[in-house]
Amino acid sequence: MIKVENVSKWFGDFQVLDDCSTKVDKGEVIVICGPSGSGKSTLIKCVNGLEPFRDGTITVDGISVGDKSTDLPKLRSRIGMVFQNFELFPHMTALQNICLSQMKVLGRDRDEAEARGMKLLERVDLVEHAHKHPVQLSGGQQQRVAIARALAIDPIAMLFDEPTSALDPEMINEVLEVMVELAQEGMTMIVVTHEMGFARKVAHRVAFMDEGRIVEEAPADAFFTTPRQERTQLFLSKILQH
């Protein structure tokens, strides 16, 4: 469903992505990990066209992202994205956050959007917070609203950009639980994260990135038990030793 082929990207002289290729089938969950600055976030932002890239192609459901004639807003309305810092709109309530794109992008009327919004809030267990503004919610609650917001447009795939790295430790689980459920329901997902427990539990494949390259990509079991590359082994030994 999502195909990334030989993608390279530069910020000025600095090459952030170096010949990256991977693909995600329908219903598949892939986890991308790697040290900071390795290009993981940049790569998934290329998938929905938030970051332009110079070389290579990315297609989503057969549509080329880098093609100038592609209707990017339309393409993005089919892909949900969750950000590291939530990025809820602070001037709107939780429910309004979830309704905005339904009304302005999908053209649903207010009643329909709110009904769907409340259902999604129920799903992330936040019904009683529907009319609160983001500042009144904890980080974990904000991120769950952000997931509900991304789901509101009925996406065919979800992108997660380090969804738990800005959270206090005790809030990480409530967010991961929602993500695990989504994965188990068969949502196609690309998840940039360091939560290796999550990766082991639901990822079909894990990719390791370093210095803009996908160094290793393997089925989750193999990735953790028998990593082939030395760089991957070093990374895993560092983050799994505790």
Place this chain on the structure above:
Amino acid sequence: MFRDFDFQVIFGNLDILWDGMLITLLLTAVAIVGGILFGTVLALMRLSKYMVLSLVAGRYVDAFRSTPLILVIFWFYFAVPIVIGRPIGGLYSVLIAFTLFEAAYYCEIIRAGIQSVTRAQFSAGLALGLTNRQTMGYVILPQAFRNMVPVLLTQAIVLFQDTSLVYVVGLKDFLTAADLIAVRDNRVVELYFTAAVVYFVLCLTASLWVRKLQRKYAI
């Protein structure tokens, strides 16, 4: 000091003063609304990725901010009739002058306001499938205006005081009205004292209100 004051001259001419105040308030209101609308357009032009637009808006702002308001008022009073071929009267020329002049200042305030909203909020809007324009309208501008309310109001207070400059084209605003009565009845001290008190009370009240708002919106 107040022993020789004759306040009867104030009470006896309240209607003239009130008419003057209406002109002052009308000018202030039109310049605020027009200035903010046009200023928003200018700010969006300044932030545009198209060089020509941002250059034009930038030069416009530079030009008006480097010219004394009193000259702009004069210039429009004499130039507009020449350009369009017929007189339009003091009030209209002044309304145009104030709106265009204030737009330059509002542009800079609004531009700073837009830039105070993070780039990531823009990405979040786009990621939901909103277009650039929708993201600006529903996500960025509402937050930007919230951030700038105190500065916009402060600028409005300055504008309210600046409207007194229209005396140069003979428009009867509040200060001009006070001046006319003062000269006519030879009561300069009473009238100027009253005018000062009125400006002071109105501006102080507005300033205190702005300070309250600032505390409310502070994060």
